[in-house]
Amino acid sequence: MVEKLIAFSLRNRFLVLLFAVGIFAWGIYSVKTSKIDAIPDLSENQVIVFTEWMGRSPQIIEDQITYPLVTNLQGLPKVKYVRANSMFGMSFIYIIFEDNVDVYWARSRVLERLNSIGSALPKGVTPTMGPDGTGVGHVLWYTLEAPGMDLGEQRAVQDWYVKFALQNVPGVSEIASFGGFQKQYQINIDPNKLTYYKLSVSDITRAVNANNNEAGGRKFEMSDVGYIIKTTGYLKSIKEMENLAVRTQNSIPVKIKDVATVQMAGESRLGIFDYNGEGEAVGGIVVLRYGENADEAIKKIKAKMIEVSRGLPQGMRFNIVYDRGELIEEAISSITNTLIEEMIVVSLIVIAFLFHWRSAVSIIIQIPITIAASFIILNAFDISSNIMSLTGIALAIGVIVDNGIIMAENSYKHLAIRQAELNELRIGGKTDAK
Structure with a gap:
């Protein structure tokens, strides 16, 4: 099988070259359209149900809200297990689904069950689902800097202007406000x-x-x-x-x-948000929607912030506290530099040991084609370009080049053996002639 494939490739060099160019072009397109993030999303496939009933003790919350909800949600299809947490005035339920379940299918099943168990809860209590984000969905934190402005006024600007504007950015699931007074x-x-x-x-x-x-x-x-x-x-x-x-x-x-x-x-508060020890601050957390491109979403959020800033009160401005975009850029830049350095080093080593530029070029050209093709596989399995996946590609460069070196060395060996056989035949022919 392998011999036939090699023989076909040797007879049809133009087709092989055309196929390699096509794979490389497809790989470049995959690189540009690949989802980029700093860290891989290894969180569980879960749906969060939040219920608020302020003024009640954790025991009352457990008995009258958490327990009825947990017992009803356990019967959902493709659910691995249900976790719950009861605290003062609030109940959190985490429904963990199997990994191959679509997150929006899971949310629709939970919503159907919640609509049917409303009568089992106290009057006026309505459970709500959390945002369709993941455990690593907090991509950007910001505060509103407004010297001299009341914290209540800042929170009002955040809740009634900034929050609604930023929620319209594609890829954003929720803007969670914090700090100040409601x-x-x-x-x-x-x-x-x-x-x-x-x-x-x-x-x-x-x-x-x-x-x-x-x-x-x-x-x-x-x-x-x-x-x-x-x-x-x-x-x-x-x-x-x-x-x-x-x-x-x-x-x-x-x-x-x-x-x-x-x-x-x-409103009564359970905590405050302090920034750099300079006092309380008001701001928000940008939660990324499940399966979105973090790098692209962050760029759109920053562009939207510039637009929103024109409508803020005089003296108020955005202050970005945490920005995963910087981490993404540093991670991508570091891995990219590593890939380039490894390609250069490997190329020099190949040239130095083979000492034949045509053989070296045939091996070196495999590196960009194989790396570009690997992004096709990443996109096919919906894997983002993050530190782990790009590091895996960097570590695999040695394996990529190793096959080419072995094949080139094997070819040289067979050619040398063949040349020795021909020399023996020539020497034997001359001896017979004499």
Whole structure:
């Protein structure tokens, strides 16, 4: 088989050359379209389910949320195991699927099951799925530098402007905000006054909910002109909330300000984000979508940041804290330089030992063709160009050249034997002639 292949190649050198050029061109295209990342994604194929029920202890979360969800999610097809973690006010469930399962198929199965078990959870509790990212999906962290600006204002800019803009970048799964304060209206009830007016906390809650909504009417026509009737009832200030009537006693309305104080403050926090010991900071984490090109996505995110910066408040700017793009560039540059150095060294060694430029060229030309062809295989198996895969290619250069050297040496050996046989025949012929 091998002898026939070699004989065919020798008889059809042009076809072999054309085939090699085609493989090399395809390999170059694969190099340009290959997914680039600094580290390989070795995380498990998982779907995260997050449930929030603030104010409850871990034991209550475990009994009323985590346990019902885990028992229902265990019956999903192609699930290896289900892990869970209960903490104060929050529940995390990790559904680990088999490695060959498509991540979006797995997410759709989990979503179907979540829609069917809502009645098993407490009222008002809604489990949600985590982003379609991986354990190594945090490709970029940034903070907002705004000297003199309130942390609550910075968090508002992050949540209502920056986050929505960056989420539109292709390849981005989520922008996770951190730091600062999330503004909210807080009603601090005086229990003594509540008892005096014979009210309950539910009465306060009901009054706020009933007076913080909008209602639509119908179309009213007058003088051939149509008017849309609606009522605007959203609360817009602390004063409006303070003047809400909870109940009327003896023709006198009891307002919220009579039994409580209203203030604008931040939501309770479980931690803070400090940057370089200089104080608290507000920012976000860019989570990459599963299977996306990290290098390309990071470049698009940075370009989007430049565009978003034009709409930021005066004095505010982006500060990139962690950028995997720099690590990717350093890793690719290091491996590329190593490949070039190895190709040069191997070429010099081949020339020095064979001392025949045609044989050396036939061996050296195998290196770029084989390396380019290896990227075809990487793309076929959806393997990114990272430190591990490129290092493997660098280590394999010796094996690539070794075959050529052995074949060239074997050819020289057979040619030498053949030449010796011919010399013996010539010497024998001359002896007979004499």
